[in-house]
Amino acid sequence: MNKKEDVKKSLDKLINQLILRSERFIEYSAFPYGLLDLVAYEKKSGKLTYDYEYFVLTKSTKTIKAVRELLRKEFNEDVIVLIRSIFENYLSCRYLHENEDKLNDFIANPVNVALAYYNINPSGEIYDRQNNLVGEIINPNDFKMGMDKRYYYDFYDFLSRFAHCNFGIVESYIEENTEFTTNKVSNDLISRLFAVFVFTKIFELVVTVSGEEFFNRKTEKKCYELVDKSIKLQNTIFELCIQELSDINDDKLKFKNKRMKKMFNYMKKSLNEELGSINKNK
16 A cells, blocks of 8 residues: 555545544533523523533534545545635634623524524624614634634635535646546545634544543543644655645645645644643643
């Protein structure tokens, strides 16, 4: 088996492990504590923040299970579409984690909009039935925090190309003989790497940081070890990808490769935040 196949196999194994650990956490620890308090005592509590984080983890875990199925069928471009969804989940979750005063923007307003108690105007402003302004739709761009700011624009742009009919990705749907095809296999490594990257960030935030109080020591250690393993593997693969791009001597690709190398470097550096959280909590 060549190096690329070995790396893909390692990432597939890691995705399985992340799904397993996440599902176990959801099954045994993720309850809507804040909503239960709201029903029982008719008052909001800080536990609603946990509710949102558990919702994000549950939603993202179901999505990465779909990612796993698509990877098995080699539908890698569709995987990237779902990765954007998980990445947006992570951004909103981290933002609320660090800005709990914005809770209504993530729970009360979306629920009321879904029930049609609130209305949204064309500008994205949210009004209640008395026509009072209660909030607005927030762009994912406004959620980026910390070192995520360094790679956000290039990464989100890359993911969004596959979510829309962007002709810049046409090479993924055309064979070398210039015929369109639905059978071309491309982006097989990067789709796996990016899936692990975004899901590890959610897992680290919700499970090993917010959820640590619900662990026994054995489970806690296994979750920390899994995040640590994921980050170290990603560091290695990012370095390999950067080196591979550096070895390509093609003037037509030099600007694209330069941008990708910069993005990989910043993504790799952002993993230091996760390592910091792990070491702090050990």
